[in-house]
Amino acid sequence: MEKLVIIEDDQTISSQLRWGLAHDYEVFVAGNRQDALQLIHKHVPKVVTLDLGLPPDASGCEEGFHCLDEILRRAPATKIVMITGNGDRNNALRAVQNGAYDYYSKPFDLAELKVILARAFHLAAIEKDNIRLQQSSLDQHGFNAGRLIGGSPRMLEVFSSIRKVASSSAAVLITGESGTGKELVARAVHDLSTRKTRDFIAINCGAIPENLLESELFGHERGAFTGANNRVQGKVEYANKGTLFLDEIGELPLTLQVKLLRFLQEKTIQRVGGREDISVDARIIAATNRDITKEIETGSFREDLYYRISVIHIHLPPLRERDGDIMLMANFFLRRFGTDLRKKARRFSAAAVKLLESYEWPGNVRELENTVQRAVIMSDETIIEPEALIFSPGTTKEKFFRPSKLTLKDAREMIEREMVVAAMESKNNNMAKTAEALGISRPTLYDLVKKYNLMKSLE
Ligand SMILES: Nc1ncnc2c1ncn2[C@@H]1O[C@H](COP(=O)(O)OP(=O)(O)OP(=O)(O)O)[C@@H](O)[C@H]1O
Ligand SMILES: [Mg+2]
Structure with a gap:
């Protein structure tokens, strides 16, 4: 039976879960971060559920995020399902951006939670298979050879x-x-x-x-x-x-x-x-x-x-035909170059993900590897934005704008974002001048800056 660690400080809930899931998993329960880390170290579960509100911050979320970070640092392959209060969508999204696999809002529907857990275990198994292959084929002759990644x-x-x-x-x-x-x-x-x-x-x-x-x-x-x-x-x-x-x-x-x-x-x-x-x-x-x-x-x-x-x-299929592999590899390269180059870049923004996924990658994995490396070098932020992604020379917009990959809304947003960034740059972040150059009002510009997370350029 697969092992599952439940991190939950409310005993009523944790015993409910323990009871409800005991047929499917070998369940371990921890009520705080320290116990959780010990259990994870001991049992190496593929999947963990994590309550966002843990003591000493049971009504907040900081301890939950802290715990998420620590688990991922020590056991990066763990699939973490965040359990959040009802209406806590922003924190749920933040958790996923910080590396959680998925989230689930209380109150529980056991059947629904079981589906999420089953999917998490399934994905973890696929990834583990890959890792096993990578490790068994680790190369003794040269740099980096033998480390094959892919889940498509x-x-x-x-x-x-x-x-x-x-x-x-x-x-x-x-x-x-x-x-x-x-x-x-x-x-x-x-x-x-x-x-x-x-x-x-x-x-x-x-x-x-x-x-x-x-x-x-x-x-x-x-x-x-x-x-x-x-x-x-x-x-x-x-x-x-x-x-x-x-x-x-x-x-x-x-x-x-x-x-x-x-x-x-x-x-x-x-x-x-x-x-x-x-x-x-x-x-x-x-x-x-x-x-x-x-x-x-x-x-x-x-x-x-x-x-x-x-x-x-x-x-070997071209990268653009490997479903899901672009981000799997991009994140792998991000982690590797981030560590190698001691940069703090930790993830791609939603806009960057869109861009990576819709590009055609004529140079395939090598091009992806180089693009991520450049982005890591260029970027001093934890989050990699589209600006840091530089594609091979001669890449035209049409390469991205393939209806099967991008909706019209995505394409509009890509252009919109780019225009705002360019205008702000050329006007030295002067909002009045930027708004004028773009032919929009200042409040509209502020909305766009917020929408595209361009605040940092203003700091
Ligand atoms: N599945 C993969 N997982 C991780 N890295 C990969 C994968 N496939 C390719 N790479 C990386 O992409 C780069 C190009 O790979 P490789 O040299 O094997 O390609 P190739 O098909 O021989 O290219 P060419 O036809 O240009 O010789 C290498 O740095 C390699 O490590
Ligand atoms: Mg070759």
């Missing part, structure tokens, strides 16, 4: 393929637009395989000039060509018993496609200028952002090689 159905499918294929030695072809995480997935496959203690050797077929690529791949004997003063092993040989990652395989010249095919068929190579057949047992993972089937039609990629390298095919 499309990515969960990808994760499940990774897990399935990892145990075999079959060749894997990873396709997907630029920045979708192909290299990260290749490393995850390696790190989850029995070859994980051996090397993961990556070679970028598009980055090395054709005349050097052969020797880079297969090595050469001394004297094989001018300047070949020593025998050198190639990447394929280095990958023996490990994994060979052929990045941008679509760029591999035809002459080398033939040689690679020969290696895949015979499991032996010859160094350039050598005659000896050297056996190599390497698992092949290839990646490309090109449409190789087209290249086969035009004759620039060999069909027989394609079949050899694509025994298993993993396709």
Whole structure:
């Protein structure tokens, strides 16, 4: 049974809950912050309910918020359902903005609360699955590799393929637009395989000039060509018993496609200028952002090689097609860069979230990562506003204004906000002049400033 911690100082309510939920969960109750933190430390529940009014501030909310902060600091993955008094909507929203998973207003309807809790546990389970995958695939070779994040159905499918294929030695072809995480997935496959203690050797077929690529791949004997003063092993040989990652395989010249095919068929190579057949047992993972089937039609990629390298095919969907993942990743990057760069940025404002979610992300995860990093660097506030989000050059408004993503109201508000910010800036925050420039009255301007949370620019 899943564990649930209820933080509630009113004993009548807590025993009601304990009784009502005992069939579904193993319930623990704490009446104050200290006891709550101890219980959470001991039982590591996935979900917690938290009463906003806790002693010593039972009629207020500060202790509740304090408790929320502490739980999230110590156990950030906990899903916290805030329990608020009736009509306490503002505090409820504030709690969600501060990281609570959801809120529920008293008086209780047990059936309703059960639905909220079940959803929270479900989400926690999905996230935990992801984290498990991330941790089991943590990379030993390089910075940050192997930390795959995603909770969308499309990515969960990808994760499940990774897990399935990892145990075999079959060749894997990873396709997907630029920045979708192909290299990260290749490393995850390696790190989850029995070859994980051996090397993961990556070679970028598009980055090395054709005349050097052969020797880079297969090595050469001394004297094989001018300047070949020593025998050198190639990447394929280095990958023996490990994994060979052929990045941008679509760029591999035809002459080398033939040689690679020969290696895949015979499991032996010859160094350039050598005659000896050297056996190599390497698992092949290839990646490309090109449409190789087209290249086969035009004759620039060999069909027989394609079949050899694509025994298993993993396709990474573009970021814009991963439901829910944009914010999942944005928040992850925010936390990571916030810590790394010692900045206080802790969350995105509602307007910033809209913007992140409606952008098309042509550069996919890499672009998202860079955008969040820039925002964290730029912003000295705890809350990241749209101004701090700078998209790649050449990004036009139309990129955001896709009816499926934004309503007309959203779009109007985005423009409205931007206009107000720009006018205030150009008028040095002089409200009379700003209002005049915008052609609105001063009270209207004040309303807008309040609506878009631009007060801080005035301080
Ligand atoms: N699912 C993910 N979770 C976390 N970070 C990710 C994820 N996918 C990609 N990234 C990050 O995005 C960046 C780009 O990933 P990667 O280099 O693997 O993409 P790629 O598909 O190989 O791109 P390209 O086609 O441009 O070579 C990396 O910094 C990587 O850590
Ligand atoms: Mg890559």
